[in-house]
Amino acid sequence: MDLVTDQNLKIQRYTWDIIDTNTYLVLEENKALVIDPVDSADLFEAINAVDQIDVILTHSHFDHICGLNKLRSIKHDVRVIATSECSVNIGSIYRNMSSAAEAFLTFYYQNKGIEADISSMVARIGTFTCEPADMTFDENMEFAWCNHSFELIRCFGHSNDSLIALLDGKYLFSGDTLLNIPTTTRFIGGSTAKFWDKDYPMLKGMSSSVEIVFPGHGEAGSISDMLSVNVMPERYRGKDSKN
Numbered sequence: 001m002d003l004v005t006d007q008n009l010k011i012q013r014y015t016w017d018i019i020d021t022n023t024y025l026v027l028e029e030n031k032a033l034v035i036d037p038v039d040s041a042d043l044f045e046a047i048n049a050v051d052q053i054d055v056i057l058t059h060s061h062f063d064h065i066c067g068l069n070k071l072r073s074i075k076h077d078v079r080v081i082a083t084s085e086c087s088v089n090i091g092s093i094y095r096n097m098s099s100a101a102e103a104f105l106t107f108y109y110q111n112k113g114i115e116a117d118i119s120s121m122v123a124r125i126g127t128f129t130c131e132p133a134d135m136t137f138d139e140n141m142e143f144a145w146c147n148h149s150f151e152l153i154r155c156f157g158h159s160n161d162s163l164i165a166l167l168d169g170k171y172l173f174s175g176d177t178l179l180n181i182p183t184t185t186r187f188i189g190g191s192t193a194k195f196w197d198k199d200y201p202m203l204k205g206m207s208s209s210v211e212i213v214f215p216g217h218g219e220a221g222s223i224s225d226m227l228s229v230n231v232m233p234e235r236y237r238g239k240d241s242k243n
Helices: 041-047 068-074 084-089 098-112 118-125 192-205 223-228 234-240
Strands: 002-006 009-015 022-028 031-035 052-056 079-083 135-137 140-145 148-155 162-167 171-175 212-215
Touching: 009 041, 022 041, 022 212, 031 041, 041 068, 052 068, 079 084, 079 162, 084 135, 098 118, 135 140, 148 192, 192 223, 192 234, 212 223
Parallel strands: 031 052, 052 079, 079 135, 171 212
Antiparallel strands: 002 009, 009 022, 022 031, 140 148, 148 162, 162 171
16 A cells, blocks of 8 residues: 555555564655565565665664565665665674564563464574675765655664665654654664754754654654654753753
8 A cells, every 4th residue: 555645656665574663665667765674575576576676774673674685685786775884783693683583572572462473483583684785874865766865864862873764855764763652772772862862853853844754663653743752851851942
């Protein structure tokens, strides 16, 4: 189903069946841009007919890159774009957290109160690494795609290898930096201080121009609504009043 149809531009969502991680497929003409490829047969079927594919990785965690190796095997000329740190981290089972999949899935399903066959899920995921990205950057990056503009902006709160991707200044793909639940900053490389010092003011400043946020998990929404679920610690409130 198309989430957005904007003249010739389409945005579709595919969700991993193990965790509710979202992949977004941006289509125009016979070109595709995939954001966070999950292991989804429907996604792979959708890209079969596409001639040119670019991939953006919002960060290196295994649930956001679990379909990358297969996608690259299906389409050999895929161009992958990520932060420099993400490009390194996807090559480590520890930094991409696939080595901790069992603990992560156990917590995930217990938190939802759902019984699940964790062992079979872990066997399916395995521990894996990915080859480095083809294009990397350290802070911000802009590039043209079809007749559209993408701005990639480095983020730090959820993980220090994260980015958000802004399409035409109005569609924001936020990865796990901004969700419908509070942003998790306790994973490897995450930082509560950097979320409130760097990510939060930047996102708040974009709230009037961005029309839709497409998060790494859950449904699309607005920046304001997603920021509102994060309770700012007292020590950061004085800083926020200056932004």
